[in-house]
Amino acid sequence: MIDLPDFFNNPSLISFGAFKIQYYSLTWIISALLIYFYLKNHRIIRDLGLNQKIVSDMVIIYGLFFGAMIGGRLGYMFFYDLQRWIEDPFRLFFLWQGGLSFHGGLIGVIVSLYVFSIKQKISFLALMDSIALAMPIGLGLVRIGNFLNGELFGRPTNGEWGFIFPTDPLGIPRHPSQLYECFLEGIILFFVLNYIARQNVAKGVTASALLIFYGLFRFIIEFFRQPDIHIGLIAFDLSMGQILSLPMMIIGLVLVVVFQRNNATIS
Secondary structure (H helix, E strand, O other), X not given: OEEOOHHHHXXXXXXXXXXXXXXXXXXXXXXXXXXXXXXXXXXXXXXXXXXXXXXXXXXXXXXXXXXXXXXXXXXXXXXXOHHXXXXXXXXXXXXHHOOOXXXXXXXXXXXXXXXXXXXXXOOHHHHHHHHHHHHHHHHHHHHHHHHXXXXXXXXXXXXXXXXXXXXXXXXXXXXXXXXXXXXXXXXXXXXXXXXXXXXXXXXXXXXXXXXXXXXXXXXXXXXOEOOOOOOOOOHHHOOHHHHHHHHHHHHHHHHHXXXXXXXXXXX
């Protein structure tokens, strides 16, 4: 058991008066940079004919800002805080209170990059395959930011492995679910998707595999992650994250079958 110091109760790495550099923001920035460097010379990106300036705009403007941040915020308010959003629509802009949803961010990324693909006149499926390969980089790093912030910690544990977070009002040992997510949704997912991409698969299969395996990993980890206090467990003792992950896996499986079948027909 590890009793974490107050370092994990301070979201700011550096503070100079009102100026603050926060862990969570820093992990987002580093994620965007690493995703850009990963994609700029990627084979799929080269085949699509995208130069480094266009890739930069795609990652920062379409992927990060319009997709992950705006989509993630809208998704959080809709999936996790709908009642309070209805009561006060301006809560959408209370960014200092936190609240981003991966599932909302994923929808935002899909929509924004679809617009991007139309504008650039390139294959949307091929583009999404390349984005899927890079997404685990950001997913893993952002979970490290969650861990450093002492947020989204896990459920109580009576085992030999656990952390006591200074942000936990109960002060009890908990699963470091943020680190579990970093490992599965970041490291393992990265290698799984890159392995699939090296096989003879149709366009769109790699992106569909992201839906399947992220949904699977997230569903598993949610058994160790503390449910949102204002929501708790829902139907069949499942969390909101698990309920949102189920259709992801189903849609991903259906898309893999469709893309592979269409590819076989064309061949």
